[in-house]
Amino acid sequence: MIGGGTISLVSMVSAARRLLGPLVVLGLTLGLAGCGSDDDKDGGVNIPDDALERVVRQAIGKFEGPITAADLEGITSLTTSSLGTMDLTGLEHATNLATLEFHHTQIDLSFLTRFPKLTRLRIEESRLSDIAPLAALTGLTHLNLKRNEIGDISALASLTNLTTLNLRWNLISDISPLAGLTSLTELDLGRNEISDISPLAALTNLTELMLLQNQITDVSPLLENTGLSEGDSINLAQNQFDEEAAGAAIKQLEERGVKVEFVRQHQY
DSSP states (O other): OBTTBOOOHHHHHHHHHHHHOHHHHHHHHHHHHTOSOGGGGGGOOOOOOHHHHHHHHHHHTOOSSOOOHHHHHTOOEEEEEEEEEOOOTTGGGOTTOOEEEEEEEEOOGGGGGGOTTOOEEEEESSOOOOOGGGGGOTTOSEEEOOSSOOOOOGGGGGOTTOSEEEOOSSOOOOOGGGTTOTTOSEEEOOSSOOOOOGGGGGOTTOSEEEOOSSOOOOOGGGGGOTTOOTTOEEEOOSBSSOHHHHHHHHHHHHHTTOEEEOOBTTOO
C-alpha cells in the first residue's frame, strides 16, 4: 500500500522491467514467489533436526517426500534415543501426542506444553536438573525421570493426576512436594538422598513403593499411611535405619499384609 493505492505484483514487475532490465526483473519475481513460511515449502513441515526427522518418518511410515501437518497429527506415541541435544521444532504439529519417550537426549522442556493430550512422559538418562517447565503438564498420569541429575522436585506438586512416578537414581533429598499426589499407586524413589519419608503418609493409594538405597533412619511414618495393606509392597533395602529399632514398625506393616523388603546398607 503506497500513497493510498495498492501496488500489484504485475505493476511492480512492469516498473522494474522499464527501469532495471530483464535480469533484475527475473530476480524480483523469484524472490516474491519464494516468500512464505518454512512450513509451506512443498506443502511440508520444517523439521530442522535430522534425528527427530528420522524418528518422525519411522513413526508415520513415510520415508521420502514432505512431512505434512496431517502426518504429524496422526502420531500418538513417539520414542527417541539420540545422544546430545534435540531440537523439537516442527513437532508442535503433533497435537495428538499422548506418549513421549526420550533416552540420552537433552530437550527444551517448555516445548512439551504444546502437547495438550500428553499423559505419559519418559525422559531417562538425559542429564536433567531443572524440571520447572513440567509443572504445566497437569494431564500427565505416568512420569519417568530415572537416572538424571534432579535435586528439586517442587515442580511436580501440581501433577495431581499422576498414578505412576519414577524418580530413581537422582539427587533428591526433599520429597515434600509429593505429599499432595494422592492418586499415586506406584512410586520409585530408589537411589536418592532421602532421609525424611513423612510426606508419604498421605499417599494412601500406593501399592508399590521403592525406597532402596537412601538415607532413611526412621520408617515409622509408613505406619501413618492407612492405605498400605494386603498385597502392597515396600522396598527399604540398603538404608541407614537400625533393623532392631525399625523392627516393630516393619512387623506392623507385615501384619497388615504388606510385603517389606529390607537389608542393611551395603549388604548385597
